[in-house]
Amino acid sequence: MVPFRLISVVLFFTAVVSILSPPFSLGIRYFPTSGGNGGLLLRFSEAPEYRNGAECAISGDKTSSSCDRSLVHIAMTLDREYLRGSVAAVHSVLKHASCPNNVFFHFIAAEFDSASPRVLAQLVRSTFPSLRFKVYIFREDTVINLISSSIREALENPLNYARNYLGDILDPCVDRVIYLDSDVVVVDDIRKLWNITLTGSRVIGAPEYCHANFTNYFTDGFWSDSVISRVFRSRKPCYFNTGVMVMDLVRWREGNYRKRIEYWMEVQKKKRIYDLGSLPPFLLVFGGNVEAIDHRWNQHGLGGDNVRGSCRSLHPGPVSLLHWSGKGKPWVRLDEGKPCPLDSLWEPYDLICKPKYLENSSPLSSPSIMIDGPRSSYYLLR
Numbered sequence: 001m002v003p004f005r006l007i008s009v010v011l012f013f014t015a016v017v018s019i020l021s022p023p024f025s026l027g028i029r030y031f032p033t034s035g036g037n038g039g040l041l042l043r044f045s046e047a048p049e050y051r052n053g054a055e056c057a058i059s060g061d062k063t064s065s066s067c068d069r070s071l072v073h074i075a076m077t078l079d080r081e082y083l084r085g086s087v088a089a090v091h092s093v094l095k096h097a098s099c100p101n102n103v104f105f106h107f108i109a110a111e112f113d114s115a116s117p118r119v120l121a122q123l124v125r126s127t128f129p130s131l132r133f134k135v136y137i138f139r140e141d142t143v144i145n146l147i148s149s150s151i152r153e154a155l156e157n158p159l160n161y162a163r164n165y166l167g168d169i170l171d172p173c174v175d176r177v178i179y180l181d182s183d184v185v186v187v188d189d190i191r192k193l194w195n196i197t198l199t200g201s202r203v204i205g206a207p208e209y210c211h212a213n214f215t216n217y218f219t220d221g222f223w224s225d226s227v228i229s230r231v232f233r234s235r236k237p238c239y240f241n242t243g244v245m246v247m248d249l250v251r252w253r254e255g256n257y258r259k260r261i262e263y264w265m266e267v268q269k270k271k272r273i274y275d276l277g278s279l280p281p282f283l284l285v286f287g288g289n290v291e292a293i294d295h296r297w298n299q300h301g302l303g304g305d306n307v308r309g310s311c312r313s314l315h316p317g318p319v320s321l322l323h324w325s326g327k328g329k330p331w332v333r334l335d336e337g338k339p340c341p342l343d344s345l346w347e348p349y350d351l352i353c354k355p356k357y358l359e360n361s362s363p364l365s366s367p368s369i370m371i372d373g374p375r376s377s378y379y380l381l382r
C-alpha cells in the first residue's frame with residue numbers, strides 16, 4: 001500500500017503542475033529538489049558500473065543532451081507496476097552493450113502514476129548513477145478519449161499507448177529510437193539492433209511472425225466490412241509484436257503516423273474491430289510493411305499463453321532478447337516461489353532489494369517549476 005501521505009503529496013503536486021499547464025500550450029519543466037525518495041516501497045541496489053570499451057566513439061558531454069550522433073536511443077515506459085522489470089531491462093542492456101556509456105534512455109512516465117514521475121526518476125538515478133536518461137511525463141488525457149470504453153476496463157493503461165507518441169515526445173534531433181517493453185531482458189549488444197537498415201521507406205523494424213493466423217487479431221465485424229478491411233488489400237500482413245521496435249522517427253514524423261494510428265482508434269470507438277489494446281492499430285498501419293528483423297530480437301510469449309501458471313519454452317534459434325509478454329511476469333512468479341524454468345534467465349538482472357517500507361521518509365518538498373515554451377502536451381522531468 002502506498003502511504004496516504006504520498007498520495008496526497010502527489011495529488012497536490014500534479015495539481016500545481018496542471019494549473020500552470022493549459023493543455024497543448026505550455027510545457028512545464030521542473031527540477032527535482034533533493035530529499036528522500038518519497039516513501040516508495042521498492043528499493044534497488046546500485047548496478048555495477050559499466051564502461052565503454054576502447055573502440056567506442058567518444059560521445060560529447062555526459063549530461064542531458066540527447067542530440068549526440070554517437071548515441072543509441074532507447075525508449076521505455078516507467079511505472080510503478082513494472083518498475084522492477086524496467087530496472088532489470090536497463091541493467092541487461094548496459095551489461096551487454098559494447099559501449100554502455102553511449103546508450104541514452106528516454107523514459108515515459110504517467111502523470112498520475114501512484115509513484116510520482118519525480119520519485120521514479122530519482123530511483124533510476126540512484127540505481128544507475130552514470131546513466132544518461134530523461135524522464136518525460138505522459139499526460140493521460142492525450143489518449144484517454146481515444147481508448148474505447150469496452151476495452152479500457154480490461155487492460156487499458158494509457159501508458160501502453162505512449163509508443164504512439166514518441167515522435168512528439170522525444171527531442172526532434174532524435175531520428176531513430178528502439179522501443180522496448182518493460183518485461184524484456186537484452187542479452188546481446190544493443191548496437192547490433194540499432195544498426196539494422198530500414199529499407200525503402202519503411203518506418204519500423206520488428207520480427208515478423210507470418211505463421212500466426214492474422215485473422216484472429218481482428219473481429220468478424222472487421223473482416224465482414226469490405227470497406228474497412230480493404231486496408232489490407234494490397235499488402236500481405238504478418239503479425240509482429242510491438243514490444244520491440246526500431247523506429248525511424250524522421251519518417252514517422254513526416255508521415256504523421258501518430259495520426260494514422262489515432263484514426264484506427266477512432267474507428268474502433270465507433271465499431272469494434274479488434275479486441276486487444278494498443279497492438280492492432282500498429283498492425284493496421286504497418287502490417288505487411290515492416291522491416292523483418294531476425295527473430296532472435298524478440299523471443300516473446302515467455303509470460304505464458306495468457307493462462308496463469310502456463311510456462312513457455314524458447315523458440316528454436318539464437319536469442320538476443322527475451323520477452324515475458326503474456327500474463328505471467330518473472331518477478332511475480334519468483335516472489336511467489338513458482339517460477340517458470342526460463343525465469344532463471346531474468347533473475348540475474350534483477351536489482352531489487354527486499355521490499356520494505358521506508359521509515360522516516362521525508363515528504364516531498366515542492367519542486368521548482370519553470371515554464372519551458374511550447375511542447376504540446378508533454379513535459380520533461382529532469
Ligand SMILES: *[C@@H]1O[C@H](CO)[C@@H](O)[C@H](O)[C@H]1NC(C)=O
Pocket residue numbers: 189191192195
Ligand atoms: C554499427 O555501425 C557502426 C557504424 O556503421 C559500426 O562502426 C559498428 O561497428 C556497428 N556495430 C555493430 C555492433 O554492429
Ligand SMILES: *[C@@H]1O[C@H](CO)[C@@H](O)[C@H](O)[C@H]1NC(C)=O
Pocket residue numbers: 213214215216
Ligand atoms: C485462421 O482463423 C480463422 C478464424 O479462426 C479460420 O477461419 C481460418 O481458417 C484460419 N486460417 C488458417 C490459414 O489457419
